[in-house]
Every structure is written in C-alpha cells, then in structure tokens.
Amino acid sequence: MHAPEIIKLHVDERCEYRLRREMPWIFAKHADFGKATPKAGDLVAVYGKRNQCIRLGLYDSASPIPVRILGAPCTFDESYIRDRLAAAVTARTAMHIAAPDTNGLRMLSGESEGLPGLVIDAFAQTWVLKVYSNCWLPYLNEVIAAATAYGIGNDPIGCSALDAAYISRPKRIVLRFGRECLPHYQKAGFAEGSLVFGDDHTPHAEFLECGAKFHAQVFKGQKTGFFLDQRRNRQLIRSLAGGKKVLDICCYSGGFSINAAIGGASAVWSLDGDKHALDLVQKHYDLNADQPGVAAAEHVLQKCDMFEWLERAKAKKNRFDLIIADPPSFASSQAQIPAAEKAYMRLFAAAADCLVPNGQILCCSCSSHIGSEKFASLVERALKHRTLDALDYTGLPDDHVARFAEARYLKAWLLTIK
Numbered sequence: 001m002h003a004p005e006i007i008k009l010h011v012d013e014r015c016e017y018r019l020r021r022e023m024p025w026i027f028a029k030h031a032d033f034g035k036a037t038p039k040a041g042d043l044v045a046v047y048g049k050r051n052q053c054i055r056l057g058l059y060d061s062a063s064p065i066p067v068r069i070l071g072a073p074c075t076f077d078e079s080y081i082r083d084r085l086a087a088a089v090t091a092r093t094a095m096h097i098a099a100p101d102t103n104g105l106r107m108l109s110g111e112s113e114g115l116p117g118l119v120i121d122a123f124a125q126t127w128v129l130k131v132y133s134n135c136w137l138p139y140l141n142e143v144i145a146a147a148t149a150y151g152i153g154n155d156p157i158g159c160s161a162l163d164a165a166y167i168s169r170p171k172r173i174v175l176r177f178g179r180e181c182l183p184h185y186q187k188a189g190f191a192e193g194s195l196v197f198g199d200d201h202t203p204h205a206e207f208l209e210c211g212a213k214f215h216a217q218v219f220k221g222q223k224t225g226f227f228l229d230q231r232r233n234r235q236l237i238r239s240l241a242g243g244k245k246v247l248d249i250c251c252y253s254g255g256f257s258i259n260a261a262i263g264g265a266s267a268v269w270s271l272d273g274d275k276h277a278l279d280l281v282q283k284h285y286d287l288n289a290d291q292p293g294v295a296a297a298e299h300v301l302q303k304c305d306m307f308e309w310l311e312r313a314k315a316k317k318n319r320f321d322l323i324i325a326d327p328p329s330f331a332s333s334q335a336q337i338p339a340a341e342k343a344y345m346r347l348f349a350a351a352a353d354c355l356v357p358n359g360q361i362l363c364c365s366c367s368s369h370i371g372s373e374k375f376a377s378l379v380e381r382a383l384k385h386r387t388l389d390a391l392d393y394t395g396l397p398d399d400h401v402a403r404f405a406e407a408r409y410l411k412a413w414l415l416t417i418k
Contacts (some may be wrong), residue, residue, distance in 0.1 A: 001078040002138035004043040007036050007059065009067065016048040019055050019069065022404045024111040026057065026067035038066075040184065041138035043076055058135035060117070062181055068135050071114025081139065082146045084114040088401075089150065093165035095398045103168050104207040104216070104228055105399045112403040117181075120147060121224040123216040126205035127170040128224040129196070132178035137188060147173055148197040172198025174218045193219040206287075210235055212258050213287040215280070222252070230255060230326070231397050233362065233412050237324060238263035240360065244321035247271070249306050249351060254281030256324045257299075262291050267298035269320070275303050310350040319356045326364040337369055344375075345382035352383055355417050362393075368409035375411040389416040 011019070015030045026046070038044065038059040044067050046055040056074055057067040074080055088108045092098070097105050103124045110118035110132070117133025129147050136143055150159065152169050162169055175196045177185050182192055195201065204215035209231060216225035234255050237246075241263035248257040251270040258281075260268045270281050278301045288294045302309065306327075312318075325347055330340035348363050355361060363379050370378070372394050379390075393412040402408045 001142055002041065004041055004058075004076070004138065005039065006043045006045055007033060007038045008047060009033060009044050010047045010051075013049050016054060019046065019048075022112075023406075024069040024116050024404060025065045025406075026069070028064050028066055031066045040134045041136065058116070058133075060133045060135040060181075062134045062184055065133075068111075068116035068133055070116070074114070078142050081115065081142050082149070085120075085146045088113045088115075088120075089167075090161065091401070092167055092399060093161045096165070097397065097399050098166040098168075100166060101208050101211040103166065104209050104214070104226065105167070106228055106401075107167075107399075109399075109401040109407070112401040112407055115143075118143065119224065121216075121226075121228055122168065122170070123205035123207040123218060123226065125152070125168045125171040126207075126216070126218055127173045128176055128216075128218050129173055130176040130178065130224050131181060131185065134181040134184040137184060140185070140188075140190065144173075144175070144196045151197045170197060172200050176219075176224060209255075210238075210259075212262055212284075212291075214253070214255070214258070214284055215287070217253075217280070226253065227255065229366075229396055229400050229410050230364075232395075233364070233393055234259040236393060236414070237322070237362065240322055241265040241268075245269075245319075247320040247323045247351070247354065249310075249323065249325045249347070250327045251281055251324075252277050254284045256326065257281055258284050258288055258294065260322070260324075261285070261294045261297040261299070262288065264293045265297050265322075267300065269300040269302065271302050271304055271306055271309055273303065273305060278303055307346065307350060310347075310354060314350070314353045318354065319359070320354055321356055321359050323351050323355060323359070323361045324364070325351045325361060326366075329365075329367040331367040331369040334369055340367060340370060341374075341378055344370075344378050348379060348382040352386060352415075352417050357418065358388065358416060360414060360416050363413045363415065365411045366409055368406045370411075371405065372408070372411050376413065379413045379415070383415060383417065386417050387415050388418055390414070 040061040042059040044057040045053050048054040057069040107122050108120040119130045121128050175194050205218045218225040238259040241260040245267045246260040246265045248270045257268045257270045330343045331337045365375050391414045
C-alpha cells in the first residue's frame with residue numbers, strides 16, 4: 001500500500017467543534033496548510049486548540065472539501081480499508097432490509113462509515129463502487145481488493161451471514177466515478193464504468209424491491225444506476241394508490257410510477273424531460289407486466305417541461321388524486337439556494353393546482369444544501385391556506401447510514417390539499 005505523506009493542519013475552535021460531532025469534511029476556508037503543498041491521498045493530521053491530534057483525514061486536491069475525515073480513532077493502513085468495509089457489510093446483515101423480494105440496498109455509506117467519498121450499492125449480484133473523491137487515488141487498488149473479496153468464488157469472513165440475511169454476493173463489481181474526480185482517475189489509468197470483478201457486460205442489473213422488478217443502469221445511469229434512497233416512500237405511494245389517478249413528476253426510471261400501479265392505481269401519468277428516462281419507465285412496466293395492478297392500470301408517459309405541462313393540465317382541468325413531486329436537486333451549491341427555493345415553491349404550488357379536492361401530494365427534495373427545517377418551511381409557504389393535513393416522511397432507509405446533518409439530505413412531506 002502507498003505510504004502517504006503526513007501533513008499537519010491546525011483548525012479553529014468552530015471547526016474542531018464540528019469535527020467532534022462527526023462532521024467528516026473540512027472545507028477550503030478552514031484548510032490553511034501554510035507552505036505545505038499536500039497531494040491527493042496525503043494523510044492529514046488535524047490538530048485542535050490544545051495542539052492535540054483530534055482526527056485523521058485524507059487530502060482531496062480537486063474539491064471544495066480538501067480534507068475528508070477518516071473514522072476515529074484510527075490507524076490508516078490496508079487493514080483499515082478492509083475492516084471498515086467489513087463493518088459496513090456486517091451492519092447490513094442486522095438491518096433486515098434484504099429479503100426474498102428485496103435485493104437492492106446500499107452496502108456502504110462512505111462518510112458515515114469511515115470511508116469518505118466512497119459508496120457501494122448492491123443490485124442483486126451486481127455491486128457498484130462509486131468514488132466521489134480523488135483522496136483515494138493512491139489507494140484505489142486496495143479499495144477494489146477489499147470489495148472484490150466478497151465476490152462469488154472468494155471466501156472472506158462473514159459471507160455466510162450475508163447469505164442468511166438474503167444479501168447477494170456479487171458476480172460482478174462495476175467501478176464508477178463522480179464528475180469532479182473522474183479526470184484524475186482517468187489520468188491514472190482507471191476507466192469510468194469498468195468491471196473490476198467479473199466479466200458480464202450486460203448494461204443493466206435486474207433486482208427486486210418489495211417484489212417489483214427494476215433495471216439499474218449500472219454502467220451509465222445517474223448516481224450508481226438507481227435511486228435506492230426513496231425505497232420507503234415508494235412503498236408509501238404503493239399503499240396510497242389504490243383506485244386513484246396518479247401523477248409522477250420527474251419520474252426518471254419510474255420507481256414511484258411502478259409502485260403506484262402495483263398498488264392498484266386506476267391510471268398513472270409519468271412525466272420527464274428525458275426520453276431515455278421514459279424508455280426506462282416503459283421497460284419497468286414491461287418487467288412487471290405479471291403484476292395485476294400493472295396490467296390493469298392505464299399508463300401515460302409524456303416527455304415535457306414539467307412547469308409548462310402543469311400549466312396546461314390546470315387549464316384543461318386535468319385533475320389527479322395523488323401526485324409525486326420528486327425533482328432532481330435544484331441546489332447543487334450554496335449559490336443556487338435562492339433560485340432553488342423559488343423553484344420548489346413554484347413546483348409544489350403548480351402541482352397542487354392539479355389535485356382534486358382532498359387530493360394528496362408527496363413533496364420531495366434531495367438537496368443537501370436545503371435542510372429539513374428550511375424545506376418544511378418552503379412546503380408550508382408554497383401551500384399555505386390550502387393544506388388539510390401534513391405528514392413528515394423525511395429520512396433515509398437504514399442502509400443509507402447518515403451520521404451528520406448534511407448526509408440526511410432526503411426530505412419528503414405528504415400533504416392533503418383542500
């Protein structure tokens with residue numbers, strides 16, 4: 001394993017306070033290294049006000065978060081990577097999420113489990129390892145080795161527990177990268193969407209979620225190929241959809257749409273601005289054609305601008321009993337927050353205009369830059385004087401481990417509208 005340089009970093013009391021409360025990031029404004037010139041992957045020893053080392057981190061040279069904090073306390077070596085991944089995998093066996101009808105789950109939530117900038121999602125026997133930081137550049141081969149140890153044909157400790165918990169060991173592992181760090185890994189010889197274990201190049205991975213069949217686009221799809229974080233809310237929609245006309249705004253691959261149909265919706269309208277996304281929705285309808293609800297429901301797929309479509313629907317009095325508004329992140333940076341707040345309010349108000357009396361709307365946000373309290377305020381302001389009931393479904397499923405505020409990015413409110 002690469003022997004990292006060790007760089008000292010002294011932080012102020014405010015930064016130390018956040019680190020001691022499990023914040024795994026040090027932002028650039030707190031990362032003054034003086035004359036030192038750290039390189040990607042260098043070990044950063046973080047010192048607090050008493051000149052004591054309080055945390056260890058890895059240096060990221062290509063991000064506004066230059067220091068990614070490792071688990072505490074720790075000694076950083078090859079066994080650290082292996083042991084942290086083993087702890088994450090073992091934790092999933094106790095979560096009881098995987099089952100005979102569910103084999104898609106998150107196996108590693110990097111920042112919250114001591115391996116910052118790394119995510120592993122399992123889609124049946126395909127695992128996707130996604131790297132979001134170039135701090136792993138000198139150690140990526142060790143990370144890959146730790147993951148591939150769980151592959152079928154290998155025999156790491158704990159695999160019998162995986163089998164007992166219905167967690168599928170991988171036949172293949174796909175390596176993916178975040179946009180910011182991809183050029184650095186390509187320069188080092190790594191390729192986006194490459195197989196690091198197995199030899200099956202099928203472009204999708206079929207998996208089950210509560211009996212529904214889905215294809216994760218593991219080589220090219222958004223994030224790791226499918227949004228597993230909305231699992232609980234998809235089941236909520238399934239439970240509410242019986243006999244209803246449902247609208248799924250920003251449907252992407254149709255997770256909500258399929259569950260609404262399975263739940264007995266009379267009709268499901270799916271909107272997205274991307275034709276490829278709608279093709280995925282149709283594929284998922286075809287995959288689930290043996291489900292009575294899917295076979296019985298009317299399916300309408302439309303490529304459109306969501307705001308324009310909602311205006312036309314309101315004018316035509318095209319009304320729905322249940323609406324899901326789950327847009328992509330409107331705020332990928334602090335600078336975009338004001339515009340994002342306006343966009344959320346505009347979307348939720350326009351969607352509510354298309355509800356029947358006593359209809360319901362699920363309002364969602366996946367932006368970590370807009371906290372749960374702020375989002376609740378936006379929903380309230382967008383739908384003020386129109387709400388009969390409001391239930392907070394904010395939160396992530398247990399496999400998406402989130403030990404600090406910014407990791408708890410998913411917000412959802414279910415409102416009944418007058």
